[in-house]
Amino acid sequence: MASIREVAKAAGVSVGSISRYLNGQQLKAANMQKIKRAIDDLGYQENIIAKGLKNNQSFAVGLLMNNLASRLSMDIVSSIEAVMEQAGYSILLSGFQGSSTLAANKVDYLLSHAVDGLILFEADQNWPGMARLADVQVPVISLNSPNGLANVDSILVDDRGSVRRLVQHLIAQGHRRIGVLAAPQTDYTAHERLTGVREAVRSHPHVEATVYYGDYSRPSGFEGAQKLIDDHVDALFVCNFNMALGALEYCNRAGIRIDQDLAFSHFDYLDEMSSLISNRLVIQQPAKEIGKMCAERLLSRINHQSENVGATFVFDNLIVGLGDDPHAETQPTIVTP
Template sequence: MASIREVAKAAGVSVGSISRYLNGQQLKATNMEKIKKAIDDLGYQENIIAKGLKNNKSFSVGLLMNNISSRLSMDIVSSIEEVMENAGYSILLSGFEGSPERAVNKIDYLISHAVDGLIIFEADKSWPGMAKLANVKVPVISLNNPSDLPNVDTVLVDDRGSVRRLISHLIAQGHHHIGIITAPQSDYTARERLAGVHEAVRDHPDVKVSTFYGDYSRPSGFEGAQQLINRHIDALFVCNFNMSLGALEYCNRAGVRIDQDLSFSHFDYLDEMSNLISNRLVIQQPAKEIGGMCAERLLDRINHQAKDVGSTFIFDNLIVGLGDDQNAINKPKIITKS
């Protein structure tokens, strides 16, 4: 196997330049191209164990997810993994399935495996034991749940604002009885989405809202649509992708014509319904951008290159049907802690 000196000789650069390149530092573009070519031509492979001992790093990061099998989670994991692998890091992935106790135990498990950083997806800061993150010695990012701990960065999506805009649009179109299928209000994201509904109708006393509380499942979406449509709603908004599939299934079975008998709008992470419903309003979360930003921020903190530790980054959603700019969601708003 080629040595780092042989790579440096083939690329025509110093050993120090090779080392900086392997550690993710930026060099002149021409030098980076030469180094990459030399590494590929010589089949050079780093000794990760030796590198980790030298730099006091494990070159692994922990990723703790609420629901590993959800479509949004899979997209985010894929994006995080791509960035991390390009930087020479591996991922230890674990799930807690909505259990506060499991979440805290999994944090201990990941920390005990000497991860260099930690990303936690949808774990509530109020859960018993979560305060221990204040004393964790590695960088931490809380995804989809706010944190007020000074050493924890937060990455959020403005679901409340997106839902408010969508419901306001329905009201402007003349809808007066809007059905909402929402998720359990024990979750931060579910609370934010329903809050967006209430904010939109606050100044419209003539608009009635009927709410069905589902459980994120397709069957609960089916039942919710059945109950709400029987209450003679003229618009239906579903706060979750899986429940929207169930609601659509009920409409198909009951002969309810979307956009004729009923306005139908929903969250759709992968735009699965793009060929099924035309002229619809769909809220899409920028999963790829979220995952990429989380990974890049974590790497900056691991390499001591991050500014304003403890900041909050807020992405906008794309609302299909309202003429949103796809590029706008790639630039999160940044709120720094005072």
């Protein structure tokens, strides 16, 4: 790796001139020629790291994801990457797999890599070690988990409202015994979703919601579906894609026909199964839009062009099967701090 100094020697000018050339300043034409030659000859490549040390910026942002191996994470990561790379930033990627300890460590880790900004996906503000985010000098955005710190923006999806709407629809269709496959209530999102169910059912005394708590795994979806169906529910709402797969597997094995024997509704990724089962209600998160907005917001904060630092942005889900327009513009509601 040739350095700026070697280029300077080869071109017969000072290192300052090389730096200026590299940064687009005008030099004497003859010098520019010589420098260009030297750069080509030596195969010089700038060292963004060194540059960043001086400029106090690294052109990298930290992206800390709850579960790198999930479908949703993938969509989020790829949409964020697309925007950041356009802007000349790279992504420092980490996962914390649901462990709050790991999450805190990784925050430190990313910060020690001098990132210019930080995105947290599903990291709870109450976890030990998260309070230190208040002291972080770079912009921080919390995705899918609300964060009240003054320097942290939150980008959320109105899962509660979507679930409420979905369950209200089930009730309007005449369902009275609704089985719910819920995720561990320690997670913000899981709690919101179940709350949505409760809110929908509250005003209907004749409707009963039976809840089975799974653990995001497919077998727990299978088992939960079995339990709930044995319990004679006439509609099933599954809070998570993976568990929905398990539940479908059970229905399939048990010969239960979706829609005819049982109303079936769930979160996320209708798409992969659309060929195989129709007549479901599916809540789809605007993953791409969220990722895009998150990246753009981070960039604008990095460039000090943001208003309402600390604001919360709430997106709506799309419910497939309720006549929502899949091509509608998704605009978040903004709650300023």
